[in-house]
Amino acid sequence: MKSRPFSAIAPYYDILMVDIQYEEWVEYIAGLHPDYADRRLRILDIACGTGVCAVLFGKAGHDVVALDSSEQMLEVARQRFTKEQMDIEVLQADMSDFSVEGKVDLVTCLFDSVNNLLEEDELESCFRCVADSLKESGLFIFDMNTEFGLSTLWGDKTIVKEEGPVLSIWRNTWDPRRNLATLDLTLFVSENDISDRFTRIDEVHVERSYSLKFVAALLRRAGLTDVSMYKHLTTEKATRTTGRMMVKAGK
Numbered sequence: 001m002k003s004r005p006f007s008a009i010a011p012y013y014d015i016l017m018v019d020i021q022y023e024e025w026v027e028y029i030a031g032l033h034p035d036y037a038d039r040r041l042r043i044l045d046i047a048c049g050t051g052v053c054a055v056l057f058g059k060a061g062h063d064v065v066a067l068d069s070s071e072q073m074l075e076v077a078r079q080r081f082t083k084e085q086m087d088i089e090v091l092q093a094d095m096s097d098f099s100v101e102g103k104v105d106l107v108t109c110l111f112d113s114v115n116n117l118l119e120e121d122e123l124e125s126c127f128r129c130v131a132d133s134l135k136e137s138g139l140f141i142f143d144m145n146t147e148f149g150l151s152t153l154w155g156d157k158t159i160v161k162e163e164g165p166v167l168s169i170w171r172n173t174w175d176p177r178r179n180l181a182t183l184d185l186t187l188f189v190s191e192n193d194i195s196d197r198f199t200r201i202d203e204v205h206v207e208r209s210y211s212l213k214f215v216a217a218l219l220r221r222a223g224l225t226d227v228s229m230y231k232h233l234t235t236e237k238a239t240r241t242t243g244r245m246m247v248k249a250g251k
Contacts, residue, residue: 002202005116006049009203010072012187013050015166017111025110026056028233029141032248033106036060041105044133046095046126047113051077051088057108058086065100067091096122096129103135109142112244115150115207118180120218123210127222134251140224141248143232147209149243150174150181165190167198179209212238215247224249 003009009016030036041062045054048066050073057064066081066088068074074092081088091100095109096117107130117123130140145154151174159170171184187201210218216227229238230246238245 002204004070005203005205006070007072007203008201009185009187010050010070010076012166012189012201013073013076014052015163016161016168016187018163020111022052022056024233026053026060028246029106029108030060032141033139035105036062042102043106043108044100044104046098046107046109046130047111047116048077049073049111049113051080053108053110054088055080055084055086058084058088065089065091065104067093067095067098067100069094096125098129098133100133103138104133105135105138107133107138107140107142109140112143112145112207114142115145115181115209116205118206118208120210120214123215124218124222127219127224131223131251136251138251139248140219140250141246143244143246144215145181145207145209145244146238146240146242147179147211148241150179150207150209151176153243154181154183181207181209183207212240212245219247219249224251226250 043057043062044065046067048054048068051066054064054066066077071092074090078090117126154172155174157172161168167188169186173182183205185203188198191197212229219227228248230236231238231242232244232246
């Protein structure tokens with residue numbers, strides 16, 4: 001039986017993402033925001049997952065609100081915040097239907113979370129919620145997998161990884177008719193070092209690609225302007241063969 005996305009895998013998510021350079025992502029965002037190093041910002045991190053980036057924002061001296069729809073992921077995030085002795089506000093809400101008390105200077109949404117919004121109206125609703133949350137002159141910075149990334153770099157591939165107690169199998173399929181990439185993710189988690197027993201976890205994750213032109217138009221329709229699209233973690237303009245793009249939009 002398959003679990004809801006980002007539920008059963010939550011305790012093992014950081015193991016699965018062990019190769020992600022979170023510090024590099026946060027440094028990149030700092031470079032895009034003109035006031036990041038000069039004053040205390042209020043930052044809303046939507047689809048915050050296990051809260052790694054939220055902690056890095058907090059350690060840089062900013063006030064952080066961490067938002068995610070998965071209670072299981074937020075539970076891991078809460079444990080991280082407690083361990084780090086950080087006062088980070090936690091909100092459980094859908095990224096396409098949320099509101100925060102008080103405006104923020106910066107909204108972030110990382111690790112292709114936006115691609116999990118499979119309907120155009122969901123994506124537009126997310127952008128409108130972001131616009132409503134931002135102060136005047138605030139910024140929205142996020143990343144997306146492009147059609148090239150999902151169709152070619154993900155494509156129809158199977159990948160097997162082993163990290164610590166977790167063996168993971170990543171089976172990707174691409175549906176060009178609907179612009180959907182489906183990941184069938186299976187984990188085998190060792191119960192202990194002296195046993196041959198494993199716990200099996202299955203989840204299905206689906207991402208949709210949207211064209212650069214459509215995303216830009218939707219951002220502007222939501223009230224976000226000065227849209228810039230870059231190749232991943234650069235300031236080079238994104239193209240049709242960019243696998244992952246970074247997007248910056250202002251209010």
